[in-house]
Amino acid sequence: MTAPPLDPTGADRRVRLVFCSLPDEPTAVAMADAVVRRQLAACAQISPIRSTYWWRGRVETASEQGLWMKTTPKRLGALFAYLAKHHPYDVPDIHEIHVPRVHEPYVNWLQAAIDPASREGPVAPRRRGGPRAPGASLPPRTRARRRRR
Numbered sequence: 003m004t005a006p007p008l009d010p011t012g013a014d015r016r017v018r019l020v021f022c023s024l025p026d027e028p029t030a031v032a033m034a035d036a037v038v039r040r041q042l043a044a045c046a047q048i049s050p051i052r053s054t055y056w057w058r059g060r061v062e063t064a065s066e067q068g069l070w071m072k073t074t075p076k077r078l079g080a081l082f083a084y085l086a087k088h089h090p091y092d093v094p095d096i097h098e099i100h101v102p103r104v105h106e107p108y109v110n111w112l113q114a115a116i117d118p119a120s121r122e123g124p125v126a127p128r129r130r131g132g133p134r135a136p137g138a139s140l141p142p143r144t145r146a147r148r149r150r151r
Contacts, residue, residue: 016109018078019099020071022085023053029090030067036088042081043071044115074116 020043024030027048034046051068054061073081078098085096 016074017101017104017112018073018075019101020073020078020081020085020096021099022069022071022089022094022096023051023066024069025064025066025090027067030069033085033088034069034071037071037081037084040084041116042077042084043073044112045072046070072112074113077116 022033024033027050030048034048037043038046047070049068049070051066052063053066054063056062071081082096082098086094089096
């Protein structure tokens with residue numbers, strides 16, 4: 003059995019995973035509650051993390067809380083803006099993480115939770131180049147034609 007490709011053709015682009023770190027649990031809980039109540043994310047999970055980073059010319063270490071949020075492309079910009087505006091850090095750590103695949107029932111739930119109007123069907127693979135315009139010529143052949151003897 004071979005492993006699935008890391009970025010399969012037709013990878014799911016309907017779910018966005020956003021991560022940010024926060025200074026403590028009460029702040030993380032408040033932020034998670036705020037983004038879910040505002041329907042900027044369908045789900046938010048909090049986990050303790052230990053961070054080591056450069057800050058003002060020296061290495062710092064801190065106990066923080068990691069906040070993982072699941073959202074849709076339509077809500078991504080508003081979620082980033084909300085996090086940046088309400089984050090307690092001078093330089094907030096906010097990342098969008100690439101999600102190549104998502105279980106279809108979860109996608110359906112996530113879209114219905116945030117924005118029922120944004121629900122889409124399964125992602126279909128796209129043809130390279132798309133349809134030709136009327137009157138467009140065919141691309142040049144890539145193989146030599148067979149010669150008759």
